[in-house]
Amino acid sequence: MSRSRHAHAQSSPAPEIPQDLTRGLKSRRDARELLRPLLELTEKSSRLFHSSLATFEFGNDLYRIDKFSFIGPQRGDYIRLGLFGGIHGDELAGSHAIVEFLRLLHQTPKLATGWEIFSYPVCNPTGFEDNTRFSRKGLDLNREFWHNSKEPEIQILETEINQMNFNGIISLHADDTTDRMYGFARGSQVTRHVLAPSLNAAAKIIPINQDRCIDGFDAEDGIISDCYEGVLGSNPATHPKPFEIVLETPQLLPLKQQIDAHVTALLTLVAEYPKFISYGQDL
Numbered sequence: 001m002s003r004s005r006h007a008h009a010q011s012s013p014a015p016e017i018p019q020d021l022t023r024g025l026k027s028r029r030d031a032r033e034l035l036r037p038l039l040e041l042t043e044k045s046s047r048l049f050h051s052s053l054a055t056f057e058f059g060n061d062l063y064r065i066d067k068f069s070f071i072g073p074q075r076g077d078y079i080r081l082g083l084f085g086g087i088h089g090d091e092l093a094g095s096h097a098i099v100e101f102l103r104l105l106h107q108t109p110k111l112a113t114g115w116e117i118f119s120y121p122v123c124n125p126t127g128f129e130d131n132t133r134f135s136r137k138g139l140d141l142n143r144e145f146w147h148n149s150k151e152p153e154i155q156i157l158e159t160e161i162n163q164m165n166f167n168g169i170i171s172l173h174a175d176d177t178t179d180r181m182y183g184f185a186r187g188s189q190v191t192r193h194v195l196a197p198s199l200n201a202a203a204k205i206i207p208i209n210q211d212r213c214i215d216g217f218d219a220e221d222g223i224i225s226d227c228y229e230g231v232l233g234s235n236p237a238t239h240p241k242p243f244e245i246v247l248e249t250p251q252l253l254p255l256k257q258q259i260d261a262h263v264t265a266l267l268t269l270v271a272e273y274p275k276f277i278s279y280g281q282d283l
């Protein structure tokens with residue numbers, strides 16, 4: 001519908017705005033807004049650092065994948081975590097949760113004692129900007145990993161994952177088909193034991209989905225052991241495998257509640273996993 005049909009008779013005619021531009025103005029989101037508080041923190045922190053992975057072009061625009069690294073107080077060998085948000089561009093909770101998680105670690109660094117945390121809050125920058133699950137090219141990037149994908153986002157993230165040798169990988173998501181939390185346990189055998197306490201802690205904010213079938217997969221206590229092909233995770237050739245978690249909040253719940261649940265799960269994981277591996281070594 002044309003704008004002029006709504007114009008009031010006595011008002012001067014509004015300047016004609018091309019429809020595609022209006023749509024762009026309404027829907028485009030700016031990742032810089034989301035990340036600005038973290039960028040400000042890096043200026044006063046001796047533990048939080050910003051860098052950017054390789055850039056890529058789409059149309060006339062240049063995009064980058066931002067990386068925020070938090071180095072906790074040292075205790076023995078560091079455990080190296082890769083924390084990924086927003087591979088589906090319309091799932092905001094994960095991107096916001098990473099910002100909030102790092103803000104809390106900046107305030108209380110000892111929460112991350114023994115950890116090096118490398119985080120990528122916006123892994124699908126064009127989808128984030130457009131508020132779409134897919135990249136602007138129309139691809140579900142979370143089905144493209146480790147298949148020789150030509151997509152720049154995938155190549156950039158695969159290079160990073162190969163270089164970083166993570167001990168654990170967490171990818172944060174939101175699902176509009178569930179009203180409760182759940183997660184996928186992938187990678188090393190210990191993953192479900194790492195995920196369970198985190199889900200239990202987050203259950204104080206959002207209950208665990210206890211269905212025996214979630215998203216088409218067998219599930220137990222909110223944990224799925226199977227997964228889709230091509231999701232963001234470690235290189236299949238990696239040995240030993242890191243623990244790998246995909247955490248899902250109900251996308252239709254208030255954003256604040258989803259962020260709190262993700263952050264609670266992350267704080268629990270960084271507190272509990274070091275105990276878990278030290279018990280393991282004593283057995």
Ligand SMILES: [Zn+2]
Nearest residue numbers: 088091173174
């Ligand atoms: Zn998702």
